[in-house]
Amino acid sequence: MDMLEGHISKAFDGALAGLHIRIVEMGGLVLEQVREAAQAYTEWRVDSAERVLQREMKVNAYDASLDEEQLTLLARRQPVAGDLRATIAMSKAVGELERAGDEAKKIARNVLAQGGRPGPATSRDVRHIGQLAVSLLRASLEAFDRLDTSLALEVITQDEDLDLEYKAGLRRLLTRAMEDPRHFDVTLEAAFVLKSLERVGDHARNLARQVCSMGGHSRPTDDLTATSRASRLT
Amino acid sequence: MNDAVNDVTQDRKPKDAAGIPEEPHRRHIGEGGLNLKPSGRTPAPVSLEQRSGEKTVGQASVENAVFTCRDVNVFYGAKHALRNVSIDVGRRQVLAMIGPSGCGKSTFLRCLNRMNDTIPGARVTGSIHLDKTDIHDRQQDVVQLRARVGMVFQKPNPFPKSIYENVAYGPRIHGMTRSRADLDEIVCTSLQRAGLWDEVKDRLKRPGTGLSGGQQQRLCIARAIAVQPEVILMDEPCSALDPVATARVEDLIEQLRASYAIVIVTHSMQQAARVSQRTAYFHMGSLIEVGETDKVFTNPRHRLTEDYITGRFG
Numbered sequence: 200m201d202m203l204e205g206h207i208s209k210a211f212d213g214a215l216a217g218l219h220i221r222i223v224e225m226g227g228l229v230l231e232q233v234r235e236a237a238q239a240y241t242e243w244r245v246d247s248a249e250r251v252l253q254r255e256m257k258v259n260a261y262d263a264s265l266d267e268e269q270l271t272l273l274a275r276r277q278p279v280a281g282d283l284r285a286t287i288a289m290s291k292a293v294g295e296l297e298r299a300g301d302e303a304k305k306i307a308r309n310v311l312a313q314g315g316r317p318g319p320a321t322s323r324d325v326r327h328i329g330q331l332a333v334s335l336l337r338a339s340l341e342a343f344d345r346l347d348t349s350l351a352l353e354v355i356t357q358d359e360d361l362d363l364e365y366k367a368g369l370r371r372l373l374t375r376a377m378e379d380p381r382h383f384d385v386t387l388e389a390a391f392v393l394k395s396l397e398r399v400g401d402h403a404r405n406l407a408r409q410v411c412s413m414g415g416h417s418r419p420t421d422d423l424t425a426t427s428r429a430s431r432l433t
Numbered sequence: 434m435n436d437a438v439n440d441v442t443q444d445r446k447p448k449d450a451a452g453i454p455e456e457p458h459r460r461h462i463g464e465g466g467l468n469l470k471p472s473g474r475t476p477a478p479v480s481l482e483q484r485s486g487e488k489t490v491g492q493a494s495v496e497n498a499v500f501t502c503r504d505v506n507v508f509y510g511a512k513h514a515l516r517n518v519s520i521d522v523g524r525r526q527v528l529a530m531i532g533p534s535g536c537g538k539s540t541f542l543r544c545l546n547r548m549n550d551t552i553p554g555a556r557v558t559g560s561i562h563l564d565k566t567d568i569h570d571r572q573q574d575v576v577q578l579r580a581r582v583g584m585v586f587q588k589p590n591p592f593p594k595s596i597y598e599n600v601a602y603g604p605r606i607h608g609m610t611r612s613r614a615d616l617d618e619i620v621c622t623s624l625q626r627a628g629l630w631d632e633v634k635d636r637l638k639r640p641g642t643g644l645s646g647g648q649q650q651r652l653c654i655a656r657a658i659a660v661q662p663e664v665i666l667m668d669e670p671c672s673a674l675d676p677v678a679t680a681r682v683e684d685l686i687e688q689l690r691a692s693y694a695i696v697i698v699t700h701s702m703q704q705a706a707r708v709s710q711r712t713a714y715f716h717m718g719s720l721i722e723v724g725e726t727d728k729v730f731t732n733p734r735h736r737l738t739e740d741y742i743t744g745r746f747g
Binding site: 205206207208277278279280281282283284369 | 451499538702703706730732733738739740743745746
């Protein structure tokens with residue numbers, strides 16, 4: 200937290216810390232959105248999907264008010280160096296969370312449209328990939344909360360695992376569709392849901408990249424993530 | 434200081450008629466009893482690479498520099514105001530010097546046209562070369578030096594004369610003109626380059642002190658450029674001006690950069706970021722970091738620079 204504190208102006212410290220805390224709050228809300236949307240789909244629960252849509256308005260409200268706070272901070276404090284990187288990174292983090300929230304909304308809408316309940320095998324795939332996406336988002340939020348660059352680098356690497364799981368899940372889905380083409384529309388919707396969850400993982404990875412840039416790393420390059428991957432393998 | 438510099442210093446010992454080296458201690462020369470290193474001939478500037486123990490981080494040297502300063506130290510009596518500052522000033526670029534009060538940035542600026550000569554008890558060591566000429570050389574005429582290195586101060590200080598005379602004064606005393614028409618031409622060009630011509634062309638005979646603060650400062654800039662300097666030094670030139678006049682002067686600095694090297698001391702970090710290509714950060718008499726302005730304000734390399742520009746101490 201050092202990097203957001205220590206200014207002569209305590210009000211500046213307060214403004215940066217306040218922004219940081221509110222983004223973590225927004226992240227908590229988005230995490231719940233993704234978790235509940237995936238559950239609403241796998242358990243085919245309309246009430247859950249409705250809750251997700253209602254809470255989406257709260258996510259948007261966070262997005263709008265954080266935008267405003269960031270503009271005010273830029274205008275009043277004209278941050279430079281580490282403060283400027285932190286402010287821009289926080290602004291981008293809000294964007295990533297907002298888009299992750301949008302993916303949850305898409306999944307919930309799918310349930311509300313009642314197009315067709317996924318079969319047990321598809322539900323299992325969605326649950327599995329949903330859990331991976333949620334845990335990745337949770338880890339990236341923890342990294343953001345503690346401004347922990349090494350955890351952020353882990354997230355960036357782990358997103359590749361999620362991508363592999365997504366591709367495998369999609370292949371299984373298509374195989375099942377070819378075996379029984381009667382429910383192709385359900386398969387198509389399930390593919391969109393899987394894609395949404397994979398996108399949540401991408402947003403978690405991007406959020407982790409912002410943590411790295413706040414920590415003074417320039418954008419984590421392939422080298423950095425390769426190092427992290429190598430250390431994980433050993 | 435390292436050996437390379439000491440070697441050069443040894444070479445520079447002047448000899449008297451009998452060939453006996455003069456006392457290698459400081460001697461009083463120039464105005465105000467300034468003590469300087471002995472200086473017989475002009476040695477080549479020492480490149481940064483020849484030096485060791487460099488504490489400044491960043492890129493202190495530039496190619497084809499107009500000013501080359503190496504191991505500059507300034508003492509005011511017992512006070513060591515500037516410590517081993519080595520930096521180049523590039524041509525056609527603005528070098529901003531920032532740092533908390535008393536960090537030595539104005540002291541260093543005043544070294545560049547020997548304004549410290551006027552302060553009793555001031556002592557300058559090290560080498561400062563302007564276009565490969567040692568500005569502390571005994572042959573160096575301080576008046577000529579200050580024509581080559583103009584200065585603009587914090588508070589506008591026009592002479593209590595007409596606008597025309599303010600600008601014409603320098604060219605006249607330096608014998609730069611042969612006729613009245615030449616002088617008129619210089620006054621007109623200088624005022625145009627300072628962005629003041631349109632505002633004053635109908636009242637050139639009126640006193641310069643009757644202009645607004647911002648106009649007075651631009652008049653001082655016109656006065657400085659009238660003698661065709663190579664470098665313009667600016668010591669907080671906008672701190673007494675309102676934001677509109679400040680914007681005009683900053684715009685002018687950007688235009689003047691095409692013809693001159695500019696060194697500006699400013700307390701406004703935003704101003705340093707806006708107008709300069711290189712920024713130097715001073716702290717307690719030492720040059721901590723120097724580098725491209727874009728880098729210094731987004732990703733400074735030294736913790737002290739980061740702490741200062743982000744408002745963590747000062």
